[in-house]
Amino acid sequence: MTNVLLVSIDSLRRDFLGAYADEPHCVDYGVETPNLDRFAERAATFDTHYAGSLPCMPARREWHAGVQEFLWRSWGPIEPYDDHLARVARDDGVLTQLITDHFHYFQHGAHGYYEDYTGFEFIRGHEYDAWQTAPKTPDDRLLDQTVDRETDPPDGVGYVNRSVYARNAERRGVEDDERNAFAPRVFSRTAEWLRDNVEWDRWLCYVDSFDVHEPFHCPEPYASLYTDEDPRDPELDVWPYYGPVDEGQSELSERQLEFVRSQFAGKVTMADEWFGRVLDALDDEGLWDDTAVIVTSDHGFLLGEHGWVGKNEPPVYDVLARTPLLVWHPDGAHNGERIASLTSAVDLYATVLDLLGIDGDAADRVHSRSLQPLLSGDADAGDLHAHRDRALYGYWGSAVNVTDGEYTYLHPCDPTVESRCHSTTMMNARGFPLPTTPKRDAEAGEFVPHADGPVWRFAADSYAQLDAPMLFDVREDPTQETNLVDERADERERLREELVAGLENLDAPEHQYDRLDLDPPA
Incomplete structure (x- = not known):
């Protein structure tokens, strides 16, 4: 204790x-x-x-x-x-x-x-935290480093959200101390x-x-520690948009x-x-x-x-x-x-x-x-599989991935499958974050095996993080530069079986097998 x-x-x-x-x-x-x-x-x-x-x-x-929630629902609350x-x-x-x-x-x-x-x-005050309302117009230089004014109109979501940070950081005096x-x-x-x-x-x-x-907005001395650039140059972003480089x-x-x-x-x-x-x-x-x-x-x-x-x-x-x-x-x-x-x-x-x-x-x-x-010391810390044979990981509504510590296997979903993806929650049948369109197709039932009562279930879109499976030998290729999915078919099938076993062990929803194009266990 x-x-x-x-x-x-x-x-x-x-x-x-x-x-x-x-x-x-x-x-x-x-x-x-x-x-x-x-x-x-x-x-x-x-x-x-x-x-x-x-x-x-x-x-x-x-x-x-x-709760390994990504197989059941998206970002949301603690459930009852x-x-x-x-x-x-x-x-x-x-x-x-x-x-x-x-x-x-x-x-x-x-x-x-x-x-x-x-x-x-x-x-208070980080990222989009709805904290400060003044000054009405944040510092132009910090806005330039957080907002792409060419693609973000002043009334657009990106500009509004990122200007919140500029306002908060200015009020807190992040750069000054x-x-x-x-x-x-x-x-x-x-x-x-x-x-x-x-x-x-x-x-x-x-x-x-x-x-x-x-946003990667640092006070000194940290802002200048690893660069010779002027960290306050408005042409240099501190908040890059996600996406391909x-x-x-x-x-x-x-x-x-x-x-x-x-x-x-x-x-x-x-x-x-x-x-x-x-x-x-x-x-x-x-x-x-x-x-x-x-x-x-x-x-x-x-x-x-x-x-x-x-x-x-x-x-x-x-x-x-x-x-x-x-x-x-x-x-x-x-x-x-x-x-x-x-x-x-x-x-x-x-x-x-x-x-x-x-x-x-x-x-x-x-x-x-x-x-x-x-x-x-009751388990062998040198044994790769002393604690787990496999680990599943991913984003809800997208690919499901598995590793045995030697190989990683990234398995795509089919976002067009008729059953799509179902989000399940007891707290919020509208989805998250709010406000959103009401989920008028939501139904209540015992859809979550670790819940002690009925939950809401409603259809929701999937999205594809990859078009085809990927397999990496993380012992020989730890930076995952070489996709071996075609060269090592035996390992691909073994990891695919590990993925199915992992889904079965977690008692994952049936629709996961459909959208992942996997055969459920007999």
Whole structure:
């Protein structure tokens, strides 16, 4: 039984961290992460950890409810049938705290993510957070770096949303003092919370930093740390549109792309610098002996790799899906060592409950499997399949992907299939975010096996992230440059069978087999 500090750093790529720099696929970006490296020297470093449901809020429902939601529904709320992590902990007498600048928790239609915490702190102003209404006209230079005025009319959604950030950042004074930037505010407040709450017997503190998520708008000294450009040059974007690098909205010159990379790197170093304040608080208050600390991310971000910028439209390459996971356990058998075993983001739910010493099966832990046996040495950390034989991951309504830790197989969907895709929710039959067109074809029924009552189900469009299957040998080709789907038919069929087995194990909806053109198990 321990306290638990769970830290997520949005969009943090593992190949930007010193802890993973010795891996063969890592490019030496020269990015400074001394504090995350300092933590990694103490913690167990997981080498084969994969995202599950992408992007932001689907990942957080996995962490908060143990549900691999992308097979059932899109981005949305905590459901009434979910055993929310904070509620289960509170019911067992644990003090629970959320510290975040991740505004999606509080966005209309989100529901249920923060309400069960004993306390929560929301640091305002990031991305599209509807915070400031003044000044009416934000700073022109910052607007130029966040909005494409040629393609975004002033009354268009892109301009309106991005001008919100310009207004918020100007009001907070992000450029003038790094202490006003978002990651510094989140981590300095976390350090204060740790110092203020040492008298509690058992606690869970979940810290969710929206940085290093875009916009890649850094204060000094971080803005100039990895570039010789003037970071305030209005011709240089800090908020690139998602898409192919060489066509469409994400068309960026090589100069612009290099600048975006430099600002992403600057945000990584800024988050690292202020995360160091949290480590200092753990040191100063003597908390390491009774506190487990978990550091992870929801996904990565493409910075020109495979010809893409962003994360939603392209195939889910490992740059996006293979995420960092560092865990300190006071009694861990592998502290300061590597864990090779294949793990999944959804496993953090059961792991936190076990670390808190909470007995019983919270909804049978749904799809989550505790990492405690790996941390304690009861499972072989050198065995790739000691924890999982496979991990499924993807975006709702698109391709479904599977890895066994040796190969990754990316399987397309057919967005024209008659049954299409069905989203299921108990909370919101209109879809998310609101407002949207009412789903007049919604029907109620027992469509979700892990729900304890009927849910709404309604037809929804699929979208194709890839036109044909892709297979990669991530041992020999960790950057996934060579598609082996035609050359290694035996491995393709084996991974296809793993995908079907994974869907069956999760009791996935029948329509998934239709739209993926897979034969359901007999």
